[in-house]
Amino acid sequence: MHTPYPLTQDVVLVGGGHTHALVLRKWAMSPLLGARLTLIDPNPTAPYSGMLPGHIAGHYDRAALEIDLVRLARFAGARLVLGRAEGLDLAAREIHVSGRPPIRYHRASLDIGVTSRLPDLPGFTDHALAAKPLGAFADRWEAFCTNPPPEPHVLILGGGVAGVELAMACAHRLGATAKVTLIEASDTALAGMNAKTRDTLLGEMAAQGITLRLNARAAEIGADHVRLEGGEALRADITIGATGARPQDWLAQTGLARVDGFVAVDDQLRSLSDDRIYAVGDCAHMGFAPRPKAGVYAVRQAPILYHNLRADLTGRARKRYKPQSDYLKLVSTGRKAAVADKAGMRSSGALLWRLKDRIDRKFMAKFHDLPAMSAPDLPRLRAEGVQAALSGKPLCGGCGAKVGAGLLSDVLAGLPSPARDDVLSRPGDDAAILRHGAGQQVITTDHLRAFVEDPYLMTRIALQHALGDVWAMGADPQAVLSQIILPKATPAVHAGMLAEITAAASEGARAVGAELVGGHTSIGAELSIGFTVTGLAPARAIGLDGARPGDRLVLTRPIGTGVLLAAEMQAAAPGQQVAALWELLAADQSKTARHLAAKAHAMTDVTGFGLAGHLARLCAASGTGAEIRLDAIPIHAGAEALAAAGHRSSLYPANRALVPDWPETTPRHELLFDPQTAGGLLAALPPGDPVPGTVEIGRVTADPGLRLV
Known part of the structure; x- marks a missing residue:
């Protein structure tokens, strides 16, 4: 915020x-x-x-x-x-x-x-479906309706308004072959409702062929039956609990x-x-x-x-x-009719x-239909260019907030080569390489502008993002230092935020074999989270320059992060898809990274420059080209549709300029230039068996340039 x-x-x-x-x-x-x-x-x-x-x-x-x-x-x-x-x-x-x-x-x-679950009823938790919470109930019901038995038997526990309404809804959805039974433990269904309304609803149930069993109490729920007190067993392909509020x-x-x-x-x-x-x-x-x-x-x-x-x-x-x-x-x-009751x-x-x-x-x-909220008016007197600079889409978070590769290259081109013989440098490496005993140590740093307001979740994602550079070099994470910018707040609010951030960073570091050893915290306009990570590599860290013609190109994660995050900032991305994205971005890639480190000739993580940009850098360093199968590239759910609707990360134009000769004819093509936050690893592997957790998307060629096939 x-x-x-x-x-x-x-x-x-x-x-x-x-x-x-x-x-x-x-x-x-x-x-x-x-x-x-x-x-x-x-x-x-x-x-x-x-x-x-x-x-x-x-x-x-x-x-x-x-x-x-x-x-x-x-x-x-x-x-x-x-x-x-x-x-x-x-x-x-x-x-x-x-x-x-x-x-x-x-x-x-x-x-x-x-909740309407009955925890004390034997078998309920394993075999029955509670009408509340509503979300889980709706999911299970849809799954049942997708492939119901030829003569589905539905049994509903509870003869209140909720049970009666659900019974008629189930009967209508499943049709004339359904056998719906409503069980009520007392001698009256719809207790508390006036007599006229009760009679109307009970008559409607009877007309739909729904069986009402009064003075019937369930004793046990089985996978395909409900056993009543007294021993009678009733067939039930699905059992629904609607027995009242708990x-x-x-x-x-x-x-x-x-x-x-x-x-x-x-x-x-x-x-x-x-x-x-x-x-x-x-x-x-x-x-x-x-x-x-x-x-x-x-x-x-x-x-x-x-x-x-x-x-x-x-x-x-x-x-x-x-x-x-x-x-x-x-x-x-059930059908498109209703019964009204009042006074x-x-x-x-x-x-x-x-x-x-x-x-x-x-x-x-x-x-x-959430209304669009207008931005506050600008002051009447302002410097030239302010209106134009603010006229585009809002600045993205994550990697979408970074500076374009062209500008970075221009600035870094003037740096001298390392003067120390223990600081090794190769063009385009994801992390700096230091000579370290018999092996090498790599060190990298990365920082993200927050795109979620939850500090704990944002920390988990930012850590995975920073670890990507270490994994791309074939190194094992060693030490982690944090760089945190907190929004202005009282000491009490800051203490709560830092407790969440520190817990996420420490848990995440230890999960990949590293340790959080300290960091730096300052106060600024908004939440930003970054990490410096060191890692230990074998004799030679993997770089961009080892790809060979004939190598397989594999990817560990879908693309489309930037589009989804840009759309979410404008309240345009479906929440289910955004939640799935957050969960994936915070997930650990260390196991797959170790598999790749044992085989890869060249490797990089796909982040701010997009898949096309990072692949172009790998090929340039290796003196090769590449062929990519567009239909083989995994895409985050919803990203292609959002790209078709015109959603793009604010870093997209700079990424597009990195590979000007590639076609741009479909939304899927556009996603090749989409910046990725906590993106996957892109590796060039020799021919051989598939690596768990990867998707093969193309191959390395001797001819320079990138081609889509």
């Missing part, structure tokens, strides 16, 4: 539920100076519960009901942490997230929903006041036991005005939570939340489906 103002307060939203999604959107319209907003969620998208039955029935595709949390966080200027919260330390004001250091907060809010298990260990496991809150949505913690949505218990678990309350809590969080940080008065006593319930019936009145039909569809689509449009 680039800000001229110091960060002084951390607001952490745990969970991407409906309330928090609306708070993020509203925050984007009016950011609070000095506050850093963080969202923690295990997934890059969050499904909207109101459209889930329609999705199960086949009326909506998955994208229609998903809130893209990656796009929303970027829009709000928020840090996104993709991880699962698993604990809360009230004394230390820290949120524990699986697999990473704790995240500190000044104010925090919980919107983690509920709190997340980890809440019991937080020390927060709870009712039936849910966080007890006051009428300002604050925890009764800690006024720095808020809870909203289904995970909260509103003892001041008890209500059933329903999305309508979560939606209407959003403006109150938004106001109260900001009031806490600015010293203003908070507001009270007053939930409505009743609301319009629209229950879909004892009941109606049904296709018109109500259209009303429900319009309400749901209007809600989702808030997140699918």
Whole structure:
């Protein structure tokens, strides 16, 4: 986050539920100076519960009901942490997230929903599917519908509104051959609903051939059956648990006041036991005005939570939340019809489906159609050239923020050759080579402008990026020093950021056999992370100059990083694809690098100059050419489509100029010049067996020049 103002307060939203999604959107319209907003969620998208039955029935595709949390966080200027919260330390004001250091907060809010899993029911975890969390349920259901058995048997546990709605959605999606059974442990389905509405829904279920079993309690779930108490076994090709809301298990260990496991809150949505913690949505218990678990309350809590969080940080008065006593319930019936219930009145039909569809689509449009935020106006009086310099796309992060190769070459051309005999130099080497005993030591440094606001994740990626130069020389990483630029903030905020950065750097260094031994930290306009890395090589470090005609060219990672990151900065890249990219960029390449080091004649890492630029440098140093099979080059998911839509890294023009003779006819051609952050290794290998973790993309030729085949 680039800000001229110091960060002084951390607001952490745990969970991407409906309330928090609306708070993020509203925050984007009016950011609070000095506050850093963080969202923690295990997934890059969050499904909207109101459209889930329609999705199960086949009326909506998955994208229609998903809130893209990656796009929303970027829009709000928020840090996104993709991880699962698993604990809360009230004394230390820290949120524990699986697999990473704790995240500190000044104010925090919980919107983690509920689960419908039955942990005490034998076989449920292994063989059944919980209706909540919604994302995992939707994924498993789609997989089942892709190749269902000829006469699918669906068994649903729970005769409440959710179970009845899901039963009708399943029956509609699977068609007349499906056998859907709904099991309810009590003697009444749809308890709490008025009699007229209940009769209408039960009649609709019967008309669709759905079997309702009352006073039936599941005793065991098997792979293809559900055994009831009493011994009767019912066939079940898929078993779905919709038995009601259960709190997340980890809440019991937080020390927060709870009712039936849910966080007890006051009428300002604050925890009764800690006024720095808020809870909203289904995970909260509103003892001041008890209500059933329903999305309508979560939606209407959003403006109150938004106001109260900001009031806490600015010293203003908070507001009270007053939930409505009743609301319009629209229950879909599988087909494009719905039943309405409010204040004892009941109606049904296709018109109500259209009303429900319009309400749901209007809600989702808030997140699918995020408004463009205009840049602040420039001062009237300004130096010539400022407007033109700012008229292009925003400066990319990662390798896309680097200076072009042409300018670098011009500057470096004037450097003298090393005067020391223990400092070895070869044209274009990825790292400096030092004579070291019987072998050689290599040393390199690299620095990245942050493109994700999560310091822990950005550190992991920056370290992998810096290690690439050492691996490209066939060396084993030895020592790591960090160079960190932190944005302006209070000492407390800086301490939290440095704790996350240091943990990521130390863990990452040790994972590849190296040690973090120190570094340097300064304060600047925005977060930047870099590393100096030394490595030990055998008698001669691998360079660019050893490729031989006939060698195979292999690549270890897809290309397209720059396009995806440039599109994400403009909230145009799908969150699922961005999250997959982040995970890959932070992954360790050391095992594959060691395989390559044992065989490679020449090697480089593919980073800022793009695949074409780095290959051209390798061939120039080796006095060879190369043939590349365009269709063999792996591409990051989504990158080609984004390139076709016109997204490019800000470094693209400089890279394109490196290989002016190559064609540029398709988006796939463009990706050859795309700068890569934490990119793969490109190696020239002798003919032989495939190397695990690599893709063969072409061969080295005796004729100079690069050709596409």
